[in-house]
Amino acid sequence: VKRALTHANRKPVIFRQLFDTSGSSTYTYLIADGPGGEAVLIDPVLEMVDRDLKLIDELGVKLKYAVNTHCHADHVTGSGAIKAARPEVRSIIAAASGAQADIKIGHGDRIEFGSMFLEVRATPGHTDGCLSYVCDDMVFTGDAVLIRGCGRTDFQQGSADRLYESVHTQIFSLPNDTIIYPAHDYKGHRCSTVGEEKALNPRLGSGKTKDEFVEIMANLNLPYPKKIDEALPKNMVCGIQEGMPTPA
Amino acid sequence: VKRALTHANRKPVIFRQLFDTSGSSTYTYLIADGPGGEAVLIDPVLEMVDRDLKLIDELGVKLKYAVNTHCHADHVTGSGAIKAARPEVRSIIAAASGAQADIKIGHGDRIEFGSMFLEVRATPGHTDGCLSYVCDDMVFTGDAVLIRGCGRTDFQQGSADRLYESVHTQIFSLPNDTIIYPAHDYKGHRCSTVGEEKALNPRLGSGKTKDEFVEIMANLNLPYPKKIDEALPKNMVCGIQEGMPTPA
Ligand SMILES: [Fe+2]
Ligand SMILES: [Fe+2]
Numbered sequence: 143v144k145r146a147l148t149h150a151n152r153k154p155v156i157f158r159q160l161f162d163t164s165g166s167s168t169y170t171y172l173i174a175d176g177p178g179g180e181a182v183l184i185d186p187v188l189e190m191v192d193r194d195l196k197l198i199d200e201l202g203v204k205l206k207y208a209v210n211t212h213c214h215a216d217h218v219t220g221s222g223a224i225k226a227a228r229p230e231v232r233s234i235i236a237a238a239s240g241a242q243a244d245i246k247i248g249h250g251d252r253i254e255f256g257s258m259f260l261e262v263r264a265t266p267g268h269t270d271g272c273l274s275y276v277c278d279d280m281v282f283t284g285d286a287v288l289i290r291g292c293g294r295t296d297f298q299q300g301s302a303d304r305l306y307e308s309v310h311t312q313i314f315s316l317p318n319d320t321i322i323y324p325a326h327d328y329k330g331h332r333c334s335t336v337g338e339e340k341a342l343n344p345r346l347g348s349g350k351t352k353d354e355f356v357e358i359m360a361n362l363n364l365p366y367p368k369k370i371d372e373a374l375p376k377n378m379v380c381g382i383q384e385g386m387p388t389p390a
Numbered sequence: 391v392k393r394a395l396t397h398a399n400r401k402p403v404i405f406r407q408l409f410d411t412s413g414s415s416t417y418t419y420l421i422a423d424g425p426g427g428e429a430v431l432i433d434p435v436l437e438m439v440d441r442d443l444k445l446i447d448e449l450g451v452k453l454k455y456a457v458n459t460h461c462h463a464d465h466v467t468g469s470g471a472i473k474a475a476r477p478e479v480r481s482i483i484a485a486a487s488g489a490q491a492d493i494k495i496g497h498g499d500r501i502e503f504g505s506m507f508l509e510v511r512a513t514p515g516h517t518d519g520c521l522s523y524v525c526d527d528m529v530f531t532g533d534a535v536l537i538r539g540c541g542r543t544d545f546q547q548g549s550a551d552r553l554y555e556s557v558h559t560q561i562f563s564l565p566n567d568t569i570i571y572p573a574h575d576y577k578g579h580r581c582s583t584v585g586e587e588k589a590l591n592p593r594l595g596s597g598k599t600k601d602e603f604v605e606i607m608a609n610l611n612l613p614y615p616k617k618i619d620e621a622l623p624k625n626m627v628c629g630i631q632e633g634m635p636t637p638a
Contacts, residue, residue: 154567161409161578193577200590319402329441330409332580342448 155258156181156201159323159332164189166217167326171282174203175256182207182255184275184282185325186220188381194220195227206255210235210243211284211325212272213377215298215370222381233380238264239271241378247273263312267305268293274312281336284325287313289334292345295359297367302359306352314340314347403506404429404449407571407580412437414465414617415574419530422451423504430455430503432523432530433573434468436629442468443475454503458483458491459532459573460520461625463546463618470629481628486512487519489626495521511560515553516541522560529584532573535561537582540593543607545615550607554600562588562595
């Protein structure tokens with residue numbers, strides 16, 4: 143009998159992919175160093191903070207960091223609301239984002255929780271402060287690599303040239319079976335792999351040159367981002383607003 | 391350096407959880423015996439068949455079976471449309487469902503693909519023909535166990551008594567770290583575990599007796615299922631309808 147997915151000495155790492163059902167199609171990721179262990183929450187969304195904190199309590203893990211991949215333009219980060227509810231949690235964002243947070247990080251840093259860590263890789267291009275986080279055989283790419291797509295490069299210091307470089311040097315250089323967990327998906331996909339995006343991403347993979355990518359990105363003709371005027375000022379202060387209600 | 395999630399001799403099993411973005415919040419699961427290997431698709435949804443077949447082609451796997459956990463009342467199965475597009479695929483459902491399919495199965499059967507298989511467990515109660523599928527450390531529970539919930543028992547031969555027995559003998563008897571992948575979730579959760587639902591499921595777990603469960607289920611006062619009159623007749627013939635357009 144094959145036990146293809148079972149592994150000896152498996153550490154009971156807790157990993158949960160959560161979806162923003164309130165409209166932004168954002169994925170929030172909970173990773174914890176096993177039951178009772180320390181945890182990080184990547185890209186929490188303001189509207190979903192109650193759900194996330196409930197799950198964290200139910201699983202009995204200790205949230206240490208609310209980690210942002212970048213300063214989002216499409217939704218308000220939950221970092222501020224989480225800190226209001228759990229003052230011991232510290233918020234994290236890239237120093238290069240220019241946004242406020244308890245801890246500002248950059249390429250090569252490590253976000254440690256329990257015996258685990260996220261390796262921080264700078265992947266600018268969608269924004270200046272975009273970070274990707276490598277955790278074992280997973281990479282959390284934010285909007286740098288989406289499944290068969292990528293974040294737009296026409297706002298927030300966007301640069302197609304830089305994004306192409308970032309993805310090719312920092313993401314596509316990972317082993318092919320590294321699982322890509324993006325900040326969003328709009329078609330019901332959950333994840334991809336480095337090998338898959340190298341082969342199939344119609345913008346960044348499939349043999350596209352940097353010139354071709356820049357050309358593609360210059361001609362997307364996307365509409366003005368719906369929530370950008372509301373979300374950006376709030377996210378620049380990590381979602382903390384005066385008088386913001388504390389989650390129950 | 392801890393490599394908590396990386397395992398020696400890992401077989402590159404392909405596993406994808408897909409979400410119905412067209413409205414039913416159904417999860418469809420693709421499992422394949424590695425690149426180029428045989429695959430099964432659990433609970434395909436009619437509206438998402440094009441997406442699913444595209445992914446199957448992109449990943450280069452061979453779809454062998456379209457597998458249903460039960461005769462759904464909330465959406466039309468994609469089995470028929472998949473067979474129309476890929477005549478080599480065979481549809482599967484429980485004999486006890488009374489529905490048509492190429493292969494009718496029951497408790498103790500195995501659905502084999504490549505070197506892998508799904509172990510079939512009868513978990514009636516939501517419907518007579520509800521099956522759960524165990525694949526290594528994962529169990530696909532259909533509507534028998536949802537995350538912090540369960541399928542309703544007031545239609546389709548539903549029986550709270552039988553559902554309680556099914557879940558306690560067939561699902562909660564699995565190892566605590568078995569990952570539960572349900573047919574639906576409405577709050578942006580993706581998965582749970584047996585240990586978690588035993589402890590936290592407010593209906594079936596957390597020490598609830600069968601009498602308490604029957605009482606809870608008798609007093610849910612749920613509205614009439616929206617799509618049941620359309621979906622059930624179609625699903626009883628595994629989604630095959632005359633004149634149904636073939637997916638592109
Ligand atoms: Fe973004
Ligand atoms: Fe159902």
